[in-house]
Amino acid sequence: MTEPKFDALCIGNAIVDILARAEDDFIVAEDLHKGTMHLIDAERAESLYAAMGPAIEASGGSAGNTAAGIASFGGQAAFIGKVADDQLGDVYAHDMRAIGVHFGTARLTGGAPTARSMILITPDGERTMNTYLGACQALSPADIDEAVVSDAAVTYLEGYLWDPPEAKEAFRRAAAIAHAAGRKVSITLSDPFCVDRFRDEFLGLMRDGTIDILFANDSELRSLYETASLDMAVAALAGDCPLSAVTIGAEGALVVARDGVKKIPAVPVDTVADLTGAGDLFAAGFLFGFARGMDHADSARLGVIAAAEVIGHVGPRPAVSLADLARQSGFEF
Numbered sequence: 001m002t003e004p005k006f007d008a009l010c011i012g013n014a015i016v017d018i019l020a021r022a023e024d025d026f027i028v029a030e031d032l033h034k035g036t037m038h039l040i041d042a043e044r045a046e047s048l049y050a051a052m053g054p055a056i057e058a059s060g061g062s063a064g065n066t067a068a069g070i071a072s073f074g075g076q077a078a079f080i081g082k083v084a085d086d087q088l089g090d091v092y093a094h095d096m097r098a099i100g101v102h103f104g105t106a107r108l109t110g111g112a113p114t115a116r117s118m119i120l121i122t123p124d125g126e127r128t129m130n131t132y133l134g135a136c137q138a139l140s141p142a143d144i145d146e147a148v149v150s151d152a153a154v155t156y157l158e159g160y161l162w163d164p165p166e167a168k169e170a171f172r173r174a175a176a177i178a179h180a181a182g183r184k185v186s187i188t189l190s191d192p193f194c195v196d197r198f199r200d201e202f203l204g205l206m207r208d209g210t211i212d213i214l215f216a217n218d219s220e221l222r223s224l225y226e227t228a229s230l231d232m233a234v235a236a237l238a239g240d241c242p243l244s245a246v247t248i249g250a251e252g253a254l255v256v257a258r259d260g261v262k263k264i265p266a267v268p269v270d271t272v273a274d275l276t277g278a279g280d281l282f283a284a285g286f287l288f289g290f291a292r293g294m295d296h297a298d299s300a301r302l303g304v305i306a307a308a309e310v311i312g313h314v315g316p317r318p319a320v321s322l323a324d325l326a327r328q329s330g331f332e333f
Contacts, residue, residue: 001181001182004151004152004153004183004291005076005151005152006076006077006078006102006148006151006152006153007070007075007076007077007152007153007154007287007288007291007292008066008067008070008075008077008078008152008153008154008155008156008186008287008288008291009077009078009079009080009148009149009151009152009154009155009156009174010063010064010066010067010070010077010078010079010080010156010158011063011079011080011081011139011144011155011156011157011158011161011170011171011174012061012062012063012064012066012079012080012081012157012158012160012161013061013062013063013064013081013115013131013133013136013158013160013161014061014064014079014081014082014083014092014105014114014115014135014136015059015060015061015064015115015116015117015131015133015136016057016058016059016060016088016091016092016114016115016116016117017057017058017059017060017061017116017117017119017276017315017316018049018052018055018056018057018116018117018118018119019055019056019057019058019119019121019274019276019314019315020052020053020054020055020056020118020119020120020121021053021120021121021122021123022052022053022120022121022122022128023122023123024122024123026051026052026120027120027122027128030048030051032120032128032130033128034122034126034128035126035127035128036128036129036191036192036193037117037129037130037131037160037190037191037193037194038128038129038130038131039131039132039133039163040130040131040132041132042132042134044130044132045116045118045130045132048118048130049118052118052120055118056314056315057091058315058316058317059091059092059095059096059317060117060119060276060277060316060317061081061115061117061136061158062158062160062188062190062279062280063079063081063156063157063158063161063280064079064081064092064096064101065277065280065281065284065316065317066156066158066188066280066281066283066284066287067079067096067101067284068096068099068101068284068317068318069280069281069283069284069285069288069306069310069317069318069322070284070287070288071099071100071101072099072284072306072317072318072321072322072323073284073285073288073302073306073322073323073326073333074323074333075288075291075292076100076102077100077101077102078101078102078103078148078151078152079096079101079102079103079105080103080105080139080143080144080145080148080170080174081103081105081136081139082105082107082108082135082136082137082138082139082143083105083107083108083114083115083135084107084108084109084111084112084113084114084134084135085107085108085109086113086114088113088114088116089107089114089135092114093107099317102148104145104148105139105143106143107135108135108138111135111138112133112134112135112137112138113134113135114134114135115131115132115133115134115135115136116131116132116134117129117130117131117132118130118131119276121273121274121276121314124272125272125273125274125275125311126275127274127275127276129276133163133164136161136164136167137163137164137166137167138166139161139164139166139167139170140166140167140169140170141166141169141170141173143170144170144173144174144177146177149174149177149178149181149183150177150178150180150181150183152178152183153183153184153290153291154178154183154184154185154186154212154213154287154290154291155174155175155177155178155183155184155185155186156186156187156188156283156287157171157174157185157186157187157188158187158188158190159187159188159189159190159191159194159195159198159202160190160191160194162194162197162198162201162202163194163197172210175210175211184212184213184290185210185211185212185213186211186212186213186214186215186283186287187202187205187211187213187214187215188214188215188216188279188280188283189202189214189215189216189217189220189221189224190220191220192219192220192223194220195220195223195224196223199223199224199226202224203224203240206240206241207240211241212241212242212243213241213242213243213244213245213290214237214241214243214244214245215244215245215246215247215279215282215283215286216244216245216246216247217246217247217248217249217279218230218233218246218247218248218249221233221234221237221246224237225237230248234246234254234256234261237256238256238257238258238261241256242257242258243255243256243257243296244256244257245282245283245286245296245299245300245303247278247279247282247303247307249266250266251263251265251266252264252265252266252304253266253282253300253303253304255296255297255299255300257296262296262297262300264297264300264301264303264304265304266304266307266308267304267305267307267308268308269308269311269312270312271312272311272312273311273312273313273314274310274311274313274314274315275311276310276314276315276316277310277311277315277316277317278307278310278311279307280310280316281303281306281307281309281310281317281318281322282303282304282306282307283303284303284306284322285299285300285301285302285303285304285305285306285307285322285326286299286300286302286303287299288302289301289302289303292333298331301329301331302322302326302331305322305325305326305329306318306322306325309322309325
């Protein structure tokens, strides 16, 4: 088997984030569920944008953020996601290529505009996402570049992409190509509501061997196994997936493997400014370490370093070099 060209190929929704601060009473007034992601239509996107406060724009999307994090570690990342041939599509493509991520997906013409997500950040740093998927939903098996998949140590999918049927088939095709090339396949569960919609399918992907590495937070994992007990969910997970990484908020993360569970403490953060991207950047650190042959505990340590950096500022992608932060913590690569 040849050495991979990419540490990871990330497949997901290509979304431009529109971030604004909001008070809790605004979340209530807009009938939103705090801390979750809501899929909205174009009309709702316009009305919410009009009601929210001053905002900043930043290229985001869960898998795109993970690719950006891998690049910040000095890794080689590729991204597959659909944008439209419009101004926000220009912004997204420029941002990905400017940070060194390979992004060659053909743009959508004559259809829906590039996706955008209105992200409301409350004083506790929690983020409530309201996403109009637009062009994202046009991702299809034809967008899967077989050469790129075969050249990636890990192919990584965001669970959010499981909603559009064509995108689901795109991932199944990518997983088959990756395994045929002797590579690994990974997924992040993305959101408890996403898990509720596709619980049986996600469990099936693990149990039939499609998924080699699972990422989840504690809420998503408990939702997956329909239990209030994290311990019970972790025990079930160990039997269903060869390797998993579960984030547990301020306590850090758990690495769950066939040979046991390891707890990795979080990196302390003085002020939590914005939780957007925390799980995405944890996955970036873990995937980078895994692709570079590090043990699972060290991979998770890179993950908590990356997550701590991104929650310290507004925006879903690193503001400083993650490679530098890792070296300051004693890593050498």
